[in-house]
Amino acid sequence: MNIVVLVKQVPDTWAERKLDATDKTLDRASVDVVMNEIDEYAVEEALRIQADQGGEVTIVSMAPDRGVETIRKALSMGADKAVHLSDPALHGSDAVQTSYALAKVLGTLEYDLVIAGSEATDSRMAIMTPLLAERLGQPQLSGARKVTVDGGTVRIERQTDNGYDVVEASTPAIVSVVEKINEPRYPSFKGIMAAKKKPLTTLTLADAGIEADRVGLASAPSQVVEFSNKPPRQAGQIVKDEGDGGVKVAEYLASQKLV
Amino acid sequence: MSDDDFTVIRSQVKDFVRKQVVPRELEIMDTDAIPEDLRAKVRDMGLFGYAIPQEFGGLGLNLVQDVELAMELGYTSLALRSMFGTNNGIAGQVLVGFGTDEQKQQWLGRLASGEVVASFALTEPGAGSNPAGLRTKAVRDGEDWVLNGDKRWITNAPLADLFVTFARTRPADGSGAGIAVFLVPADTPGVSVGVKDRKMGQEGAWTSDVTFTDVRVPASAIIGGSEDVGYRAALTSLARGRVHIAALSVGAAQRALDESVAFAAASTQGGTPIGSFQLVQAMLADMQAGVMAGRALARDAAAMWVSGEDRRIAPSVAKLFCTEMVGKVADLAVQIHGGTGYMREVPVERIYREVRLLRLYEGTSEIQRLIIGGGLVKAAQQGR
Ligand SMILES: Cc1cc2nc3c(=O)[nH]c(=O)nc-3n(C[C@H](O)[C@H](O)[C@H](O)COP(=O)(O)OP(=O)(O)OC[C@H]3O[C@@H](n4cnc5c(N)ncnc54)[C@H](O)[C@@H]3O)c2cc1C
Numbered sequence: 001m002n003i004v005v006l007v008k009q010v011p012d013t014w015a016e017r018k019l020d021a022t023d024k025t026l027d028r029a030s031v032d033v034v035m036n037e038i039d040e041y042a043v044e045e046a047l048r049i050q051a052d053q054g055g056e057v058t059i060v061s062m063a064p065d066r067g068v069e070t071i072r073k074a075l076s077m078g079a080d081k082a083v084h085l086s087d088p089a090l091h092g093s094d095a096v097q098t099s100y101a102l103a104k105v106l107g108t109l110e111y112d113l114v115i116a117g118s119e120a121t122d123s124r125m126a127i128m129t130p131l132l133a134e135r136l137g138q139p140q141l142s143g144a145r146k147v148t149v150d151g152g153t154v155r156i157e158r159q160t161d162n163g164y165d166v167v168e169a170s171t172p173a174i175v176s177v178v179e180k181i182n183e184p185r186y187p188s189f190k191g192i193m194a195a196k197k198k199p200l201t202t203l204t205l206a207d208a209g210i211e212a213d214r215v216g217l218a219s220a221p222s223q224v225v226e227f228s229n230k231p232p233r234q235a236g237q238i239v240k241d242e243g244d245g246g247v248k249v250a251e252y253l254a255s256q257k258l259v
Numbered sequence: 260m261s262d263d264d265f266t267v268i269r270s271q272v273k274d275f276v277r278k279q280v281v282p283r284e285l286e287i288m289d290t291d292a293i294p295e296d297l298r299a300k301v302r303d304m305g306l307f308g309y310a311i312p313q314e315f316g317g318l319g320l321n322l323v324q325d326v327e328l329a330m331e332l333g334y335t336s337l338a339l340r341s342m343f344g345t346n347n348g349i350a351g352q353v354l355v356g357f358g359t360d361e362q363k364q365q366w367l368g369r370l371a372s373g374e375v376v377a378s379f380a381l382t383e384p385g386a387g388s389n390p391a392g393l394r395t396k397a398v399r400d401g402e403d404w405v406l407n408g409d410k411r412w413i414t415n416a417p418l419a420d421l422f423v424t425f426a427r428t429r430p431a432d433g434s435g436a437g438i439a440v441f442l443v444p445a446d447t448p449g450v451s452v453g454v455k456d457r458k459m460g461q462e463g464a465w466t467s468d469v470t471f472t473d474v475r476v477p478a479s480a481i482i483g484g485s486e487d488v489g490y491r492a493a494l495t496s497l498a499r500g501r502v503h504i505a506a507l508s509v510g511a512a513q514r515a516l517d518e519s520v521a522f523a524a525a526s527t528q529g530g531t532p533i534g535s536f537q538l539v540q541a542m543l544a545d546m547q548a549g550v551m552a553g554r555a556l557a558r559d560a561a562a563m564w565v566s567g568e569d570r571r572i573a574p575s576v577a578k579l580f581c582t583e584m585v586g587k588v589a590d591l592a593v594q595i596h597g598g599t600g601y602m603r604e605v606p607v608e609r610i611y612r613e614v615r616l617l618r619l620y621e622g623t624s625e626i627q628r629l630i631i632g633g634g635l636v637k638a639a640q641q642g643r
Binding site (some may be wrong): 072073076185186187188189190192193196 | 263267275300309
């Protein structure tokens with residue numbers, strides 16, 4: 001069972017995130033970056049399936065040069081090798097273009113499963129796996145809180161509001177996972193030291209057969225037209241409880257049409 | 260260990276301490292134990308062997324790197340560090356520095372993986388500050404040695420698989436202290452571990468008496484293969500450990516400070532945040548100054564240890580200053596918290612009790628002063 005895990009480098013969730021004023025893209029340079037949190041669960045799940053079924057786990061990431069740090073983290077958790085798509089021409093690519101580029105990279109690899117996190121903490125679109133499934137013509141199993149693989153069949157429990165659905169597909173398939181699925185391991189210190197020695201292939205657009213005019217800010221189908229900072233939080237309204245606190249809270253909720 | 264790799268390791272330990280251990284401090288306190296799942300994570304990560312050389316399966320961090328980890332580990336229940344502290348520190352370093360190749364091969368790999376927990380058994384009734392007074396005896400019998408004596412307050416003894424045991428082989432004389440160190444597996448007949456001591460703090464870290472009654476070990480159990488290595492081993496191992504304890508103190512002090520700042524900013528009296536009272540600000544300022552001075556000193560002492568510039572006075576200076584500093588900082592932290600600071604579920608109450616130990620073990624503050632002052636005078640007399 002060969003598994004590809006898609007990993008995204010994102011600004012630290014706790015840091016103040018900004019858009020670049022000149023080209024309205026995410027300012028990646030001035031913040032700390034981390035592995036998108038749910039992607040850690042994706043890596044963990046791949047490693048667990050591998051422990052059970054054998055095969056190789058390959059990390060794929062599209063990111064600027066600095067993305068190597070995040071790739072290394074996935075390798076230090078135990079993945080076998082990695083492919084890093086890095087090219088200045090990718091700057092400003094939107095989700096649609098990114099899915100095109102990633103699909104091209106996936107096309108150079110042999111796999112039974114692609115596993116990804118269900119969404120990224122920076123863009124929060126949760127759209128990459130469906131886009132990829134469409135482009136690759138492969139089935140998508142989204143929102144998995146459990147994955148089982150049985151020969152050429154992959155079955156998931158898809159988290160729903162009231163419980164879960166059981167969905168299955170034949171491989172090769174694309175699976176997105178949610179945080180409920182497992183608890184990601186901390187890399188062992190030995191794993192951290194070994195990560196640098198694992199095979200890491202860096203691809204440019206040309207290497208991956210990506211057409212330059214189909215990626216990047218200039219040709220992006222979606223454009224950021226305008227943005228502004230979130231308004232500062234309003235000072236709250238303090239209600240003093242003089243025996244009628246409950247009534248006042250209810251009145252407030254009613255006035256906001258919340259009850 | 261390269262700086263690159265160490266940076267990643269350090270930030271991971273920081274993340275682990277703050278996200279996994281800090282939320283469970285009360286559980287550790289209430290159950291007087293490190294939860295098994297945390298223990299497993301610590302072992303899988305490799306913390307049992309961070310200071311054991313790579314050739315034996317450890318990470319081989321030097322003391323400069325060790326203090327950076329210690330500052331992170333000091334930020335939470337000190338029992339966490341204690342769990343693997345003896346393997347990396349006082350017990351493990353005796354083997355690293357003074358063991359024969361065979362002894363290292365036999366033990367260090369298992370110490371590094373956490374499969375074996377080692378304890379450092381030096382202190383006895385009447386022989387704490389002055390180990391030269393120890394009375395545990397080792398007597399030769401054919402090729403073997405037979406040990407008899409009582410040790411007390413031995414950290415990790417209830418869990419230990421190996422006791423690094425200090426025993427007298429002859430009275431002190433002109434040629435040395437007459438103290439040798441023996442590797443005594445805990446399951447050797449005649450080794451008996453007492454009940455857990457009830458301590459002031461550091462719940463989750465256990466100590467107890469260890470009694471040796473006609474304990475027979477082979478000649479190969481003597482550290483370094485020589486009767487005369489023991490005392491030097493103790494002194495060196497303790498001196499290195501002092502820098503580590505200094506850094507641990509800095510971590511605990513930083514935590515006490517962070518808790519206090521957060522409390523001062525949020526808690527009000529008559530509607531005014533207590534942090535806007537200048538007397539409270541003064542306490543915070545003194546704490547911050549102590550933390551920064553301690554951090555700089557611990558780092559400096561570690562660098563001098565690694566370069567070989569000073570392995571005697573600087574470690575004692577760092578331990579003396581930093582452990583006293585954290586005592587004051589913890590006291591001020593309780594003060595800033597008011598009555599809240601006297602309540603069991605509040606971190607600074609735990610810190611206040613936990614750090615009291617740091618001024619006592621691995622050489623009391625008085626002993627550090629004797630080493631520093633004595634060392635300075637001796638150097639002057641030798642015309643250096
Ligand atoms: C929780 C805990 C864990 C411990 N873990 C271990 C362990 O794992 N292994 C181990 O071997 N030991 C361990 N110890 C023992 C510890 O190292 C000793 O308690 C310490 O060295 C002090 O010795 P003592 O208790 O005998 O006190 P004493 O030496 O009797 O000291 C009493 C007082 O007299 C002062 N004093 C003593 N001698 C002098 C002097 N010459 N000049 C001036 N003042 C002096 C001391 O500073 C102190 O104030 C532990 C102790 C505790 C409490």
